[in-house]
Amino acid sequence: MLAAIRPSDWNFPLLLHVLGAMLLVGGLVTGVTALILGWRRDSAFYSRFGFRALLFVAFPAWWLMRIAAEWIYSKENLAEDPTWVGIGYITSDAGGLLLLITLILTGIGARRLRRADGSGGGGSNLLVRIGTVLASLVLVTYLVTMWAMSAKPG
Amino acid sequence: MSFYDWLLFFHIAAAFALVAALVVFWSVAVAARNVDRPAESLRFFRVAQPAQVLIIVGTMGTVLFGIWLAIDADAYQVWDAWVLIALVLWAIAAGTGQRGGRTYNDARQLATQLAAEGRGEEPSAELKTRLGDRTAMWLNIASSVAVLLILIDMIWKPGH
Numbered sequence: 673m674l675a676a677i678r679p680s681d682w683n684f685p686l687l688l689h690v691l692g693a694m695l696l697v698g699g700l701v702t703g704v705t706a707l708i709l710g711w712r713r714d715s716a717f718y719s720r721f722g723f724r725a726l727l728f729v730a731f732p733a734w735w736l737m738r739i740a741a742e743w744i745y746s747k748e749n750l751a752e753d754p755t756w757v758g759i760g761y762i763t764s765d766a767g768g769l770l771l772l773i774t775l776i777l778t779g780i781g782a783r784r785l786r787r788a789d790g791s792g793g794g795g796s797n798l799l800v801r802i803g804t805v806l807a808s809l810v811l812v813t814y815l816v817t818m819w820a821m822s823a824k825p826g
Numbered sequence: 827m828s829f830y831d832w833l834l835f836f837h838i839a840a841a842f843a844l845v846a847a848l849v850v851f852w853s854v855a856v857a858a859r860n861v862d863r864p865a866e867s868l869r870f871f872r873v874a875q876p877a878q879v880l881i882i883v884g885t886m887g888t889v890l891f892g893i894w895l896a897i898d899a900d901a902y903q904v905w906d907a908w909v910l911i912a913l914v915l916w917a918i919a920a921g922t923g924q925r926g927g928r929t930y931n932d933a934r935q936l937a938t939q940l941a942a943e944g945r946g947e948e949p950s951a952e953l954k955t956r957l958g959d960r961t962a963m964w965l966n967i968a969s970s971v972a973v974l975l976i977l978i979d980m981i982w983k984p985g986h
Contacts, residue, residue, distance in 0.1 A: 691974075691977060695845065699849060701846045705877075729849060822834050822838040823827050823832075
């Protein structure tokens with residue numbers, strides 16, 4: 673229904689926003705899957721793969737989603753923010769911060785694991801494990817956001 | 827939340843699952859394109875395993891909830907131009923994606939077989955050829971472009 677009354681000049685920023693959100697979730701699913709696999713075996717390999725998925729897919733997608741969200745918001749001229757807009761702001765910004773922390777932790781952790789792997793060491797790494805938990809949390813947060821954006825409570 | 831809201835949520839959630847699966851497959855396909863050792867390729871295939879479930883949930887969920895939405899909402903009909911365009915694009919995405927994915931499944935089976943024979947660390951030219959198969963790559967590109975066009979169609983709703 674909303675789509676039927678939505679002005680056509682909102683379409684492009686909406687496309688970028690939704691595409692960014694979809695790629696963000698995809699990047700998080702890829703990264704979290706690899707990082708979780710790294711808890712049991714081949715930690716250096718999976719940590720590096722997970723870190724790269726978060727860095728090269730999820731992180732740029734977050735910016736695309738967030739900038740396009742601001743673009744649409746500037747066009748809506750809302751007198752008062754509905755609940756779902758508030759949920760979107762809180763979760764996207766908090767999720768972005770957590771994603772940044774995750775990138776730093778897994779980046780350092782993956783580097784340490786690679787060095788340990790090269791010197792015959794191995795095992796997992798606490799930083800990568802913390803990063804895995806944080807990335808999983810970000811993914812769950814964005815699934816809740818997806819519900820808020822589609823159901824639009826309030 | 828109304829019944830329509832729930833249908834819309836499940837439709838969008840399925841679309842997110844579909845795109846998430848495509849992102850996983852692309853990440854694995856790009857990262858593994860030059861791999862020739864079975865053991866290493868199997869590591870990549872393990873990352874893609876959850877995406878096998880997501881692609882089924884996403885492909886079936888988008889079309890089922892999409893048609894249900896078109897039937898449920900008074901503003902839309904199943905025979906609206908933008909709905910029919912989406913269904914055609916969905917069929918193209920599913921067909922090309924399935925065909926492209928078959929090559930990677932063959933590569934996974936070959937890698938599993940070689941690893942079981944104790945040749946997991948030996949380079950395999952056949953495995954490398956399958957992982958870098960250009961036809962499979964173009965089929966996957968066609969599938970992803972079709973999904974992108976569905977998203978554009980859903981937002982612009984031509985003819986509505």
